[in-house]
Ligand SMILES: Nc1ncnc2c1ncn2[C@@H]1O[C@H](COP(=O)(O)OP(=O)(O)OP(=O)(O)O)[C@@H](O)[C@H]1O
């Protein structure tokens with residue numbers, strides 16, 4: 001049984017993986033690569049999600065469903 | 066062990082990633098590859114420990130919290146298995162205490178999760194630069210070795226520079242000369258250099274080892290023979306003197322010639338004429354004679370084994386070569402030159418030497434001089450798996466050179482100025498060794514690096530009881 005806290009940790013790590021790969025894709029893309037914007041969208045979304053998780057962690061842990 | 070290590074080129078630095086999360090492993094792997102690393106990714110667990118020594122990573126990135134085995138345990142194991150490997154820890158809960166513990170255990174850094182890729186990139190850069198600078202050091206030593214090379218001889222210190230000057234000054238004049246020096250100091254190379262940088266470089270260079278042949282053979286080899294000079298002499302044959310006419314004849318280990326051949330040699334040197342065995346007339350020849358010996362010819366003269374007149378004739382021009390232990394400043398350049406030679410020959414990517422290995426080579430006694438150093442580097446390169454040559458690898462290679470040194474352990478390869486097995490084991494040295502070992506002959510022999518039998522022979526010869 002995982003506690004919510006542990007789940008949030010794991011979620012953070014997974015989001016970091018998403019954001020990290022987006023960062024690598026961006027760094028590898030040529031300046032005129034049309035996918036740059038897409039990669040940036042992924043990165044932005046991952047960053048937002050990380051922020052949301054941080055918010056959750058800042059609050060008292062919600063009850064385990 | 067599972068699937069074993071992938072075969073990868075040896076020149077990129079190697080990162081070991083250990084994390085139980087596959088996403089994190091994939092990210093770290095991808096990121097490090099972009100920074101020029103080869104990456105080995107593992108999910109941890111006890112089986113990693115048995116695999117550690119074979120991985121030979123330059124740096125490891127370890128997750129601190131993993132189910133079976135934590136990052137700190139792996140850090141400890143790495144410290145034992147491969148002390149040159151640097152370690153970076155990652156953790157979700159970075160506390161000051163755990164960071165202190167990690168640093169105490171020798172971790173390079175302690176990163177919080179989610180991972181700051183920029184910081185990781187910096188760390189990987191630092192490690193790579195450290196490796197690159199060792200590699201550059203070796204490359205610089207190789208370049209300097211090439212610069213200070215003279216006719217295939219590497220020598221940067223004053224002793225060798227003087228020798229090179231002497232060769233340059235002597236080469237133009239085809240005077241008979243005598244090269245002296247211990248075994249493996251490079252006498253043959255000096256002889257070739259005299260020939261190559263002199264006016265006869267287009268002529269023949271003929272080398273003859275006086276020790277490798279019986280007296281009668283030496284005679285006919287050197288001076289040739291007439292037809293029917295002895296049974297079996299069906300045809301007339303020119304000797305090496307005639308063969309080397311207009312060029313150079315190198316007489317290696319001249320101290321081993323018998324007295325009668327010495328007399329004939331002296332005649333040739335004085336008359337510039339060679340007479341084939343059994344022939345009536347001599348033939349004029351123009352040969353530059355270079356002799357070499359690792360004996361002290363003056364002693365041989367005193368003992369009646371070498372003709373004094375021939376000795377005087379040879380040593381008008383004497384070229385002494387300093388033993389390696391008295392010109393240790395050359396060792397790193399010789400080492401670099403030999404590493405280049407043998408790494409190429411064995412197809413190994415030797416990147417450099419760890420400081421301990423360098424120290425060991427610098428301090429070893431080198432009774433076999435440059436030849437011994439060359440053999441040691443050859444063995445070390447042959448066995449190397451690429452990367453840096455470690456103290457352990459050099460020690461092993463040194464041990465192979467002198468079996469006694471292995472038995473005695475590492476202490477035997479420290480500087481022992483008067484402990485070389487040399488024919489100059491004088492009475493006081495032997496007496497002192499015996500006294501130090503309270504008369505124990507085995508121990509004294511070990512200290513002198515000679516066999517017990519050799520010690521007995523020496524004691525008899527010197528009348529020590
Ligand atoms: N200065 C040097 N630079 C590079 N290689 C060297 C140097 N001196 C010696 N060597 C190498 O060391 C080995 C021994 O050299 P060499 O045969 O000339 O020694 P030697 O004095 O003739 O020894 P010995 O008395 O045992 O015949 C050779 O492989 C030679 O190429």
Ligand SMILES: [Mg+2]
Pocket residue numbers: 252253317
């Ligand atoms: Mg020789």
